[in-house]
Amino acid sequence: MLSEEFVSAICGGPLSSNTAIAKDVGIYCHTLSPTYSVKSAFKKSSAPVNCLAVSETHVFTAQKDKAYVHVYSRLRGNQEAFVALPERIRCITLAGDVLIIGTTEGRIMLWETCTGRLVSTPARHVQAVSCVAATPLHVLTGSDDSDIHVWSLAQLLELDSTAEHEPERSLSNHRAAITALAVSPSASVDTNFAVSASKDKSCIVWNYQTGDALRTLLFPSFPLCMALDPSSRALFVGCEDASLYLAEFFSDKPLLGAQSEDSSTVVQISSPFGATQPDVGPASCLALSYDGSVLLTGHPRGQILKWDVADNKTPTELTNVNAAITNLAFVPPFSSADKSTKPLTIIKPSQAERAYTFSAQLTSDLNSESTFETLLNTAGFSQEVLEKAIAEFHTHTKVSATATEEPSTNHSADNGDQEDLKKQNEELWETIKELKALQKDTLQKYRAATKDQR
Structure with a gap:
């Protein structure tokens, strides 16, 4: 059975x-399903909000009011490294094997954990970088100065040491400090957006690649934390008044997309999804399961609550760790299929120019043939390629025939188009048959030649 795991981090003492609770534990690794349990724990960590990042192999935590990052190995279950950086750290996130760090001086640093390369930008924010979010192509940084910068990840990681690091654009509609950022991983035009939360009691939905503000969501009190649905269908927001709010983007009255109402970009969110008891307090962090059915909230008094998104019932308390919960992060249940390497150990960062060595474990067979190599080494066209081409041709033919259909009054014009399509179809089938015959003849000659050589 597939298990769901998540990681929590605390800040401060008991x-x-x-x-009954072990001392000095700062990070807990939990199993949510099929049965809840605490799987393991790491000691000596005190991570404030937005200072936890989890990969398939490691856990990274930035320490409160310090310039330190603690690195823990999930594979070996111990603290692997203590990393000192030039400036105090305010927030961190991961983009693949690159740890992105926001500092109190208003700059970001990028640490390639497989090479040890450290890239630092100028202080483009006037105040501290309070939160950071990343996609495979972009990095978004929010600051106490109320601005959000959008950076190109590829430009930040250029090997040219003389290149100037400038954000692609700035988003500056907020009037107070940014408290949280979330970005959609989608490639769709309708769902490729980012959301920022601010102490001005609003969340803004952005098309961050153009700089356009798509929607402004207003709340009764200022948002402390938020989480996007894994499919980018909805936004969960935890506010200072201990209420949780839900904004659905594609409901009966969609907020985004082609069917959205364009009369006003400002929407008041006043009905809470749920609220916590006074003895629990407001949520300091949120996390959604990989299927979006379970919402977890972490609270300053040590509770981790589980909310059923579909039933919207009273939450259940999973555990109380007797310390302020500041970070929650679900572990992806599936390994990344497009990654061919896995970093078993990290390389400590260094700003000194040198020849970097890439250190990681290969996760795929180097001798496996690519699709191109398979086609290149096949005599003629393989049966698989021909069958795929025929199936695609049938699909396109049906779509074209459907698109050319007209009302019954235009049957005479429609018949001519259908006759042309039928003729083209017959000609293409004749071509495919000729290709099959050629392939068969080629293979017979190839086998005969191989037999003579033997």
Whole structure:
């Protein structure tokens, strides 16, 4: 059975003298399903909000008011490295094997964990970088100065040491500090967006590649944390008034997309999805399961609550760790299929110019043939390629025939088009038959030649 796992991080000391909870534990690895349990724990970490990043092999935590990152190995279950950086750290996130770090001086640093290369930008923010989000192509940074910068990840990682690091654009509609950022991983035009939360009691939905503000969501109190649905269908927001709010982007009255109402870009969100009890307090962090059915909230008094998104019932308390929960992150249940390497150990960062060595474990067979190599080494066209071409041709023919259909009054004009399509279809089938015959003849000659050589 597929299991769901998540990681939580705390900040600060124990809230009470509870001897049932182990001392000095700063990171917990939990199993949510099929049965909840604490799988493992790491000690000596105190990570404030937005200072946890989890990969398939490691856990990274930035320490409160310090310039340190603690690195823990999920494979070996121990602390692997203690990393010191030039400036105090305010937030971190991962983009593949690159750890992106926001500092209190208003700059970002990028650490390639497989090579140790460290890239640092100038201080483009006037105040501290409070949150950072990343996609495979872009990095978004939010700051206490109320601005959001959009960076090209490829430009930031250029090997040219003389290149100037400038953001592609700035998003500056907020009037107070940015508290959280979330970005959609989608490639669709309708769902390729980012959301920013601010102390001005609003969340703004952006087309971050153009700089356009698509929607402004207003809340009764300022948002502390938020989480996007994995399919980018909805946004969950935790506010200072201890309420949780849900904004659905593609409901009966969609907020985004071609069917959205364009009369106003400002939407008031006043009905909460749920609320916590006074003894629990507001959520300091949120996390959604990989299928979007379970919402987890972490609270300053140590509770982790589980909410059923579909039933919207009273939440259940999973655990109380007796310390302020500041970060929650689900572990992806599936390995990344497009990654051919896995970093078993990290390389500590260095700004000194040198020949970098890439250190990682290969996860695929180097001798496996690509699709191009398979076609190149096949005599003629393989049966698989021909069958795929015939199937695609049938699909396009049906689509074309459907598109050319007209009302019954235009049958005479429509018949001519259908006759042309039928004729083209017959000609293409004759071509395919000739190709099959040629392939068969080629293979027979090839086998005969091989037999003579033997």
